[in-house]
Amino acid sequence: MRIGDYKESYAADEAVFSTPTSRFWLGVLFAAMAAFPFFAGDYLLYMANITGIAIVAALGLNILTGATGQISLGHAAFIGIGAYTSAILTNRFGLPYLLCLPLAGLAAAFFGILVGAPSMRMKGLYLCITTLAAQVIFEFLFVHWETLTGGIRGLNVPAPEVFGLKIDSEFSFYWITAVVVIIAATVSRNLFRTRMGRAFIAIRDRDISAELMGINLFRYKLYAFAISSFLAGIAGSLWVGHLRSITPEHFPLHESIRYLAMIIVGGLGNILGAIYGAIFMTMIPELLQSVLKYFESMFPQAMAFLFPLQTVVFGLLIVVFLVFEPHGLAEIWCRIKNFFRLWPFKH
Amino acid sequence: MPILEVNNLRLAFGGLQVLDDVSFTVNEGEIYAIIGPNGAGKTSILNCLGGFYRQQAGDIIFTGNDISSLSPDRRAALGLARTFQNIALFHGMTVLDNIKLGSHAHLKSGLLDTLLYWGRAHREEMKLREEIEREIIDFLEIEHIRKQPVSTLAYGLQKRVELARALAMRPKILLLDEPVAGMNAEETEDMVRFILDIQEERDLTIVIIEHDMRMIMDISDRIMVLNFGCKIAEGTPGEIQKHPEVLKAYLGEKRKHG
Incomplete structure (x- = not known):
C-alpha cells in the first residue's frame, strides 16, 4: 500500500515515474524485456516483433487521432510509404538500415504534412475523407508505379546489417524492435509533458478557444500529422527489416481501420492505451487461433464451422469492450492500480 | 492613457446588423463594463476583439498597434486574454x-x-x-x-x-464574458473579490460583460450600454443609472396619452 505522497520539488511532482514503486516495476519490465528472447522460441519472438511494430504505428496514430482529434483513415498508407522508402533506399542506394529508419520516417512525415494541409479548412469527418483519399491514392501508387515499387510483386530486400551484424533472425531483430519501441514510447510521453502536447489536446477538446489561447491551429495540426506519420514511417521501415519483403497488399484500408481500432480499444489519447491496444489487437487473433487449434484435435469435423468464428469472436470482443469500457484498456489498468493502492483496506 | 481603442466597429451577419458603428476607448488600469439587453451585441464585441469574428468596418487599436487584421493566436500573444460565457x-x-x-x-x-x-x-x-x-x-x-x-x-x-x-x-487586458452568470451570492462575492484583486495587484485592464447590475455598478469605473448593436450611453455608474436612454432600453417607455 502507498501511504502519503510527499514531494519536495515540482520536478519530482511532474516526473512520469514518480514513486519508487513505479520505478521498481519499470526496472522489472526492462529486465523482463531483456530476458524474454533468451527463453522464447521463434514463434513468440515473431509475435513480439510484429506487436512492437504495431505499437510504434499505434503510438503515431494515437498522437494524431487520439490526442489531436483528427481522425485518419490513411495510417496504413503512411506505414507503406515508410516501408517502400526504406526498401528503395536499401536496394538502390545501399544505405545502411540504421539510416533508412529515420529517412523512412521523414519521407512519411513529408507526405503526412501534404495530406494534413487540407486541415486548414476542414475538420472532423470531412478531413477524415481526405485521409481516406490519401489512403486510396497511395495504395494505387504502390500497385501501379511499377518502376519504383515493383507493382503487385512488391520488393524484396536483403537482411539488414547493423554495426556489421547481420539481422536475419527473429532473435536479432527483437533487439531493434525493442529499442525503437522504447524510444517511440518515451518520445510520445515527453510530447505530452510540454506545450506541444498540451496544444494538441486543446485542439481536440475545443479548437476555437485553443486558437484564442494563442495556438496557431494550422501549424499544430500539421505538427500532429508530421509526428504521427513519422512514427508510421518508422514502423514501415521496421516492417521491411523484419519481413524483408513488401507488397501493396500489406497496407490496405482495413489495416488503417485496424490501427484505429487499436487506439480506441486501448484508450484514445493515452500512451499506455495505444500500447495495450496494439498488443491486444495483435495477440488476441493469435490466441483465438491457438484455442481453436486445441479444439481441432478433439473435434476434427467442427473446424470448418469454428474457424470463421474467430473473426466473429474478435469483433464481439471489441464491441463488448466499447460498451463496458469506453475509455479502453488503459482505464481498466488505472482501476486495478487504484485498487491496489489502498489494498487491503477499502477506503 | 488608452490601452484599447475601438473605432466605428461594424459587424453584420447577412441582413442582421449586429454592431452598428460602435466606438469606445478603454483606459489603462480601469474596469470597463459593457452592458445591454440580450442580443445587444456585447459578446460580439469581444469576439471581434479576440479575432474570432472579422468586422466589416472599423479598426481596433491595442497598445498603439492596429490589430484588426491579426489572427486570434497573434492577438493572444500580444496580451489579449478572455474567458467565455459558456465555459x-x-x-x-x-x-x-x-x-x-x-x-x-x-x-x-x-x-x-x-x-x-x-x-x-x-x-x-x-x-x-x-x-x-x-x-x-x-x-x-x-x-x-x-x-x-x-x-x-x-x-x-x-x-x-x-x-x-x-x-x-500574461495578458495586458482581460476580457471577461459574464464571469458570475449562474453563480450564487457567495460564489459571486468570491469572483468579484478575485477580479478586484487582479486589477489592483497586477495593474490589469479589465473589460467585463455582465447582467448582474448590482455587481457592475459596484465595481466598474466606466460603463458602456449597447442596444440592438448601437452604443446608447457611456459613463460612470452614477451617470448610467440616471440616463434616460438606458432606462428606456431596460424598462420601456411610458405610453404617452392623447
Whole structure:
C-alpha cells in the first residue's frame, strides 16, 4: 500500500515515474524485456516483433487521432510509404538500415504534412475523407508505379546489417524492435509533458478557444500529422527489416481501420492505451487461433464451422469492450492500480 | 492613457446588423463594463476583439498597434486574454494543464526540445510550473483541485479555472464574458473579490460583460450600454443609472396619452 505522497520539488511532482514503486516495476519490465528472447522460441519472438511494430504505428496514430482529434483513415498508407522508402533506399542506394529508419520516417512525415494541409479548412469527418483519399491514392501508387515499387510483386530486400551484424533472425531483430519501441514510447510521453502536447489536446477538446489561447491551429495540426506519420514511417521501415519483403497488399484500408481500432480499444489519447491496444489487437487473433487449434484435435469435423468464428469472436470482443469500457484498456489498468493502492483496506 | 481603442466597429451577419458603428476607448488600469439587453451585441464585441469574428468596418487599436487584421493566436500573444460565457475549458486535461496551456504563446521549446524533454523543455516547464503555482494557483485558491480533470469540477470552480487560464496568458487586458452568470451570492462575492484583486495587484485592464447590475455598478469605473448593436450611453455608474436612454432600453417607455 502507498501511504502519503510527499514531494519536495515540482520536478519530482511532474516526473512520469514518480514513486519508487513505479520505478521498481519499470526496472522489472526492462529486465523482463531483456530476458524474454533468451527463453522464447521463434514463434513468440515473431509475435513480439510484429506487436512492437504495431505499437510504434499505434503510438503515431494515437498522437494524431487520439490526442489531436483528427481522425485518419490513411495510417496504413503512411506505414507503406515508410516501408517502400526504406526498401528503395536499401536496394538502390545501399544505405545502411540504421539510416533508412529515420529517412523512412521523414519521407512519411513529408507526405503526412501534404495530406494534413487540407486541415486548414476542414475538420472532423470531412478531413477524415481526405485521409481516406490519401489512403486510396497511395495504395494505387504502390500497385501501379511499377518502376519504383515493383507493382503487385512488391520488393524484396536483403537482411539488414547493423554495426556489421547481420539481422536475419527473429532473435536479432527483437533487439531493434525493442529499442525503437522504447524510444517511440518515451518520445510520445515527453510530447505530452510540454506545450506541444498540451496544444494538441486543446485542439481536440475545443479548437476555437485553443486558437484564442494563442495556438496557431494550422501549424499544430500539421505538427500532429508530421509526428504521427513519422512514427508510421518508422514502423514501415521496421516492417521491411523484419519481413524483408513488401507488397501493396500489406497496407490496405482495413489495416488503417485496424490501427484505429487499436487506439480506441486501448484508450484514445493515452500512451499506455495505444500500447495495450496494439498488443491486444495483435495477440488476441493469435490466441483465438491457438484455442481453436486445441479444439481441432478433439473435434476434427467442427473446424470448418469454428474457424470463421474467430473473426466473429474478435469483433464481439471489441464491441463488448466499447460498451463496458469506453475509455479502453488503459482505464481498466488505472482501476486495478487504484485498487491496489489502498489494498487491503477499502477506503 | 488608452490601452484599447475601438473605432466605428461594424459587424453584420447577412441582413442582421449586429454592431452598428460602435466606438469606445478603454483606459489603462480601469474596469470597463459593457452592458445591454440580450442580443445587444456585447459578446460580439469581444469576439471581434479576440479575432474570432472579422468586422466589416472599423479598426481596433491595442497598445498603439492596429490589430484588426491579426489572427486570434497573434492577438493572444500580444496580451489579449478572455474567458467565455459558456465555459470553454479543455475537458480532457487537468486543471494544471489547462492553466499551463494559457502560457502557450510565451513558451519557446520547439519540436525537438519537447520530444527529448530533458534540457531546455524541462527547465522551461519547471519554471512555468513554479510561476503558475506562485502567482495563479495560490492567488485564486485552487490548490486542492490542481490535479483534477476539469470535467469533474463544480460550475463555480470551472469559472475560476477559466480565469486562472486567462491569467496564465500574461495578458495586458482581460476580457471577461459574464464571469458570475449562474453563480450564487457567495460564489459571486468570491469572483468579484478575485477580479478586484487582479486589477489592483497586477495593474490589469479589465473589460467585463455582465447582467448582474448590482455587481457592475459596484465595481466598474466606466460603463458602456449597447442596444440592438448601437452604443446608447457611456459613463460612470452614477451617470448610467440616471440616463434616460438606458432606462428606456431596460424598462420601456411610458405610453404617452392623447
